[in-house]
Structures are given as C-alpha cells and as structure tokens.
Amino acid sequence: MEQTPTEPKTPVKTAQTTFRILETLKSLDGATVTELASHLDIPKSSAHNYLRTLEHEGYVVESGGEYEVGLRFLDLGGYARSRERLYTVATPELKRLAETTGEYANLLVEEHGLGVFLARDRGEHAVSLDSYTGQSVRLHTTALGKTILAYLPRERVESIIDRHGLPAKTERTITDRETLFEALAEIRQRECAHDREERIKGLNCVAVPVLSGESITGALSVSGPVSRMDEDRIEDEILPELRRAANIIELNQTHS
DSSP states (O other), X not given: OOOXXXXXXXXXXXXXXXXXXXXXXXHHTSBOHHHHHHHHTOOHHHHHHHHHHHHHHTSEEEETTEEEEOTHHHHHHHHHHHTOHHHHHHHHHHHHHHHHHSSEEEEEEEXXXXXXXXXXXXXXXXXOOSOOTTOEEOGGGSHHHHHHHHTSOHHHHHHHHHHHOOOOSSTTSOOOHHHXXXXXXXXXXXXXXXXXXXXXXXXXXXXXXXXXXXXXXXXXXXXXXXXXXXXXXXXXXXXXXXXXXXXXXXXXXXHO
C-alpha cells in the first residue's frame, strides 16, 4: 500500500483547476459554462477556455451547451486497471462468487487514502446499486474499506483519517476515531468485516482481506439487501465462499 502523498511545494494552479473542473462535471453530472463558473467561483471566460481545451483534447464532450466528462477517460482507466496484477488474478473468482451467491461480488483497493472499486461482478439476484468500477469511496464506510484499514499500520490509518475525515453516509456509519480503531482490531482478529447499512441503507456487506505475505493488497466482498444477507447466511454460506476465493487469489497473486 502506498503512503499518503505530500502536498507539492509549488502546485501548478492550472493543473489543479483542470482537475477541479473535471471533478465538478462529474459531481454535477454535467454543467453549462455558467453553472461551472458559478460552482467553482471562476470567471466564465476562464471556465469556457478550460472546457474548450478539454473538449479539443477529447476529455470533455459538449451537447446543447452542457459539458460532460468524455469517454476518453475509459482508455486511461482501463490501462491503469490492466496494470494491476490483482485485477487479473481476481476476475475469475469474482465471477464465481457472483454466480454462487447471486449477489454482487466486489474487489476494492486503496489509493491515496480512498477505496477504489477495482472490479465488480453482478449475480443473478443482485440489486441495483450506486457503485461502479473505478468509483472511489471513503474506507471507513464499507466492509471492504474497513478490512483494508484493519491491516494497515495505525499511523497510516491516522494519516488517512486526518486527510479524509470520518464523514457519515448513514446513521450507522462509524464517525468516531477510537470507535473505528476498536472495530479495526476486531476485524483483524476475526479476519472479516461487516457493513450493516453503514454506506447504503438496506444493504449489508461482508468482506475478507486479500494478502500478500503480511501486507494487504485489497479486499473482497459480497453485498446484498438486508432481507437476504442475514447473519446465518453470511456465516454459513457467504463467508466460506469469500475465504475460498481470497485463498485462491492470494496463491495466484504470488505464484502464477
């Protein structure tokens, strides 16, 4: 796992503005020049110049005066993911997990103190969720993320909390630092983590670590509606399947 990047001594302001524009287009699900300029508190002329440059380079598309993030990012994202060995060896096991459980099977890794869905596979009975491959989430809000945090050194977890905080997603989200560390100690002891409606109401999730030696490389989970993901099913059916899959991924990650 990488360390939290330090802030540059001389940040490039134009680069920062470019990324702020792209993140804003994503969060607003598209925006006009006026909306973007107002949201970022920059001149309309500047917003227009940035957008036209991004459009010319293929990273933004315009339709009816509204700008959206372009599909060229799929090329960058696909390339980045293809370089992750964990993705290659885990994909077949994710598919088996989804087919066996009928729910969503998920693989999360940590980057810059956030959890990134590296891969997902949908089972026959899986419900529609807001998650997608490549999405970033706060680590403390998910079983996957808490699993990763549980296997990181305390000082690394502290730095992640300092940077990203512990905001609530639902009333069940852990938002207290010491409560989180108590939960992480239990997760490490049990070698699994639960998310009981902590990020999405009505959704339960259980996760296990994917290790390389003593280091964690990612976390594997199955998620589904509370009505189907009760404690008995999790303990008797889901967890054994998750541990089997994690074991195979770990072996392939090391030896194949």
